[in-house]
Amino acid sequence: MTIATDPETQGWFQRNRMIITPLMFxxxxxxxxxxxxxxxxxQSFYISTYEWNGLGDLSEQGEFVGLDNYRELMTDRAFxxxxxxxxxxxxxxxxxxxxxxxxxxxxxxxIVGIRLYKSLFFFPFVISQxxxxxxxxxxxxxxxxxxxxxxxxxxxxxxxxxxxxxLATYGIIAxxxxxxxxxCMILYLTGLNAVDPEQIEAxxxxxxxxxxxxxxxxxPQLRPATFIAFVVTIIGALRSFDLISIMTNGGPFGSTRxxxxxxxxxxxxxxxxxxxxxxxxxxxxFLIMLVFIGYFLWSMWRDERDARR
Amino acid sequence: xxxxxxxxAVALTMTTGLSGPAFxxxxxxxxxxxxxxxxxxxxxxxxxxxGMAAEFDAMHPNLTVELDIVDREAWKSQIxxxxxxxxxxxxxxxxxxxxxxYVDSGLFMDITxxxxxxxxxxxxxxxxxxTMDGKQWGIPYTYYQWGVYYREDIFNELGLEEPETFEQExxxxxxxxxxxxxxxxxxxxxxxxxGGWFDYLxxxxxxxxxxxxxxxxxxxxxxxxxxxxxxENWRTLIDMGAFIDDHQTYSWQEALPFxxxxxxxxxxxxxxxxxxLRDAGLGDDQIDFYQFPAINPDVAxxxxxxxxxxxxxxxxxxxxxxxxxxxxxxxxxxxxxxNGPDGLGQLPVNANASVADDEFIQQGFTMLSENATGGIAxxxxxxxxxxxxxxxxxxxxxxxxxxDNLDDILARLESARERIYE
Numbered sequence: 001m002t003i004a005t006d007p008e009t010q011g012w013f014q015r016n017r018m019i020i021t022p023l024m025f026x027x028x029x030x031x032x033x034x035x036x037x038x039x040x041x042x043q044s045f046y047i048s049t050y051e052w053n054g055l056g057d058l059s060e061q062g063e064f065v066g067l068d069n070y071r072e073l074m075t076d077r078a079f080x081x082x083x084x085x086x087x088x089x090x091x092x093x094x095x096x097x098x099x100x101x102x103x104x105x106x107x108x109x110x111i112v113g114i115r116l117y118k119s120l121f122f123f124p125f126v127i128s129q130x131x132x133x134x135x136x137x138x139x140x141x142x143x144x145x146x147x148x149x150x151x152x153x154x155x156x157x158x159x160x161x162x163x164x165x166x167l168a169t170y171g172i173i174a175x176x177x178x179x180x181x182x183x184c185m186i187l188y189l190t191g192l193n194a195v196d197p198e199q200i201e202a203x204x205x206x207x208x209x210x211x212x213x214x215x216x217x218x219x220p221q222l223r224p225a226t227f228i229a230f231v232v233t234i235i236g237a238l239r240s241f242d243l244i245s246i247m248t249n250g251g252p253f254g255s256t257r258x259x260x261x262x263x264x265x266x267x268x269x270x271x272x273x274x275x276x277x278x279x280x281x282x283x284x285x286f287l288i289m290l291v292f293i294g295y296f297l298w299s300m301w302r303d304e305r306d307a308r309r
Numbered sequence: 310x311x312x313x314x315x316x317x318a319v320a321l322t323m324t325t326g327l328s329g330p331a332f333x334x335x336x337x338x339x340x341x342x343x344x345x346x347x348x349x350x351x352x353x354x355x356x357x358x359x360g361m362a363a364e365f366d367a368m369h370p371n372l373t374v375e376l377d378i379v380d381r382e383a384w385k386s387q388i389x390x391x392x393x394x395x396x397x398x399x400x401x402x403x404x405x406x407x408x409x410x411y412v413d414s415g416l417f418m419d420i421t422x423x424x425x426x427x428x429x430x431x432x433x434x435x436x437x438x439x440t441m442d443g444k445q446w447g448i449p450y451t452y453y454q455w456g457v458y459y460r461e462d463i464f465n466e467l468g469l470e471e472p473e474t475f476e477q478e479x480x481x482x483x484x485x486x487x488x489x490x491x492x493x494x495x496x497x498x499x500x501x502x503x504g505g506w507f508d509y510l511x512x513x514x515x516x517x518x519x520x521x522x523x524x525x526x527x528x529x530x531x532x533x534x535x536x537x538x539x540x541e542n543w544r545t546l547i548d549m550g551a552f553i554d555d556h557q558t559y560s561w562q563e564a565l566p567f568x569x570x571x572x573x574x575x576x577x578x579x580x581x582x583x584x585x586l587r588d589a590g591l592g593d594d595q596i597d598f599y600q601f602p603a604i605n606p607d608v609a610x611x612x613x614x615x616x617x618x619x620x621x622x623x624x625x626x627x628x629x630x631x632x633x634x635x636x637x638x639x640x641x642x643x644x645x646x647x648n649g650p651d652g653l654g655q656l657p658v659n660a661n662a663s664v665a666d667d668e669f670i671q672q673g674f675t676m677l678s679e680n681a682t683g684g685i686a687x688x689x690x691x692x693x694x695x696x697x698x699x700x701x702x703x704x705x706x707x708x709x710x711x712x713d714n715l716d717d718i719l720a721r722l723e724s725a726r727e728r729i730y731e
Contacts, residue, residue: 053410053413053414054389055389055392055393055410055411055413055414055416056393056414056415056416061414072728077721141558142554142555142558143555160554160555160558162558163555163557163558163710248498249498249499251498251500251557251703251706252557252558252706252707252710253557253703253704253706253707253710254703265699268386269386269699270385270386270695270699271690271695271696271698271699272695272696272699273410273695273696274696
């Protein structure tokens with residue numbers, strides 16, 4: 001900076017502006033993050049040690065019960081079901097990543113109208129989850145639904161996907177995969193734009209093609225896109241709520257609940273007045289998420305460190 | 310969605326034939342603002358609520374009524390926030406145990422004094438539903454009967470009579486099944502409809518007092534023989550295939566077409582089903598109503614008749630106006646008007662009000678006043694504590710789909726009972 005003058009004549013703010021300016025820019029974000037995310041996390045821990053109906057003041061109406069809520073969770077079968085459903089969501093939701101990659105590779109070509117095809121494939125991500133849920137619940141309807149009409153052509157069925165406790169969760173996950181695959185696809189499409197054509201050329205000269213080309217040349221270059229796809233899919237799987245609420249409302253007999261839905265039911269729904277218990281579920285969900293978030297943060301930090309070297 | 314009512318709106322919404330000024334002379338000293346949050350969001354109830362607010366506003370020139378109508382389903386979870394911070398003066402809610410969390414937390418005002426002062430003449434018979442811990446916490450404004458609504462034309466076609474005993478009910482059902490139809494439509498996706506069946510089967514099998522003791526947590530779900538017998542009776546119907554298939558997938562509205570199309574012959578439901586059936590194209594010669602038949606001849610008939618209510622928030626600013634409004638709502642004239650065929654089409658809570666000239670309301674009134682000697686219950690999810698109701702109805706739904714799981718279900722309900730009632 002050539003315009004810099006003698007530091008002695010500058011004010012305090014001028015001298016420290018390189019530190020103060022970023023701090024000022026960060027302040028609103030940090031403030032809101034603290035108020036709406038960090039502090040509530042600790043409040044949840046605190047409330048989870050109380051039996052409180054959420055009405056009136058916690059210090060007056062609440063009763064301190066220590067870890068009783070967590071002890072009860074250990075024996076609560078509905079909690080166990082919800083936890084397992086979360087695991088199913090996590091595992092099956094990841095199918096969106098290879099699915100998205102496949103569609104992206106397929107659409108990554110220059111033919112007439114490709115933009116239209118791309119937007120059609122992206123469409124399910126744009127529409128609201130509520131609409132997706134409704135569309136799929138009509139699709140699954142036991143008598144009028146398209147699915148059973150289709151199965152009927154082959155003499156199979158009818159199945160009541162959302163009414164069968166063993167199938168319902170899978171039915172909802174399938175509905176969730178529809179928009180999530182579109183999301184992963186768009187991530188990969190942008191990633192494919194950044195793939196270095198020279199490397200592909202070089203690989204081709206060396207005789208790589210097909211699967212080997214994909215695995216050894218394309219995919220390594222898509223690593224940033226894959227990372228983001230993992231992050232959004234895992235977080236998406238853990239916070240699944242709207243589809244469940246729309247499609248089955250947690251039923252039949254609670255077989256499609258996940259932790260976030262169960263927490264809502266226990267603490268905030270029509271019949272839910274157990275803030276402490278709901279908070280305990282939230283804490284467990286938070287700890288599960290923390291494993292993934294910790295891993296993501298660590299790997300981002302590692303990448304940045306490597307990049308700086 | 311704030312709906313402010315000024316006297317200009319009065320002319321539009323006035324549907325009642327009451328002479329407002331007659332009231333006004335006596336009570337015109339009310340001042341300030343009366344804030345009401347109502348959950349009467351369906352078209353007909355909404356018009357009734359807006360009409361009442363407008364008329365009350367007109368009766369008290371110095372008082373402004375501020376009415377806010379919230380979606381009925383949304384209100385069930387919003388009420389706690391509404392009552393906690395900057396509460397309104399008057400809110401809608403439900404009677405019996407549904408009041409408990411708000412009574413326990415001191416969010417509803419104790420209005421025992423107003424009851425004792427004779428504000429609510431003619432409401433003696435419904436006082437019990439508003440009572441908790443020996444005090445009154447609000448006032449009812451409407452209630453409706455439950456019962457079996459059936460396709461009269463199908464019954465005529467098969468030559469069936471309205472059943473009075475469970476044996477007749479089963480014989481009817483068999484005839485209906487033989488004609489290729491289902492006996493009952495039901496949609497249990499949101500669970501409570503199954504609660505209605507349990508209420509009736511248990512009240513008929515073991516009587517009203519047993520049912521209430523169960524609701525209070527005094528009886529064991531696993532040990533009590535009566536409870537087992539109730540499920541046994543229910544199972545008879547389930548094993549016959551009396552209920553429509555896949556009911557766990559439907560809401561109660563989605564189950565209506567089965568009855569409208571003639572695939573099912575009857576629906577155990579509240580009287581609010583009648584307008585829906587009429588709108589769907591069924592004439593009054595096609596729908597009729599009968600009281601749920603007796604099962605155990607030794608017990609008196611108990612009935613479900615859910616009551617909807619008004620309460621004063623304990624943080625209310627304008628208590629005087631709220632008191633006057635409650636008195637206004639329960640007066641015989643207003644009761645006749647708002648529960649009439651142009652209003653809610655339900656039963657008035659005031660004994661001095663007249664009952665609308667409607668086939669179903671009249672039958673319901675006769676049934677509740679003459680043949681409900683066992684007692685009048687609110688409904689499964691209003692009589693049982695909230696958490697017990699939610700776990701219980703889930704179990705009932707499971708039983709209707711997998712009756713073989715009964716032991717497991719009852720064990721679950723029993724462990725919930727031991728924890729919830731302590």
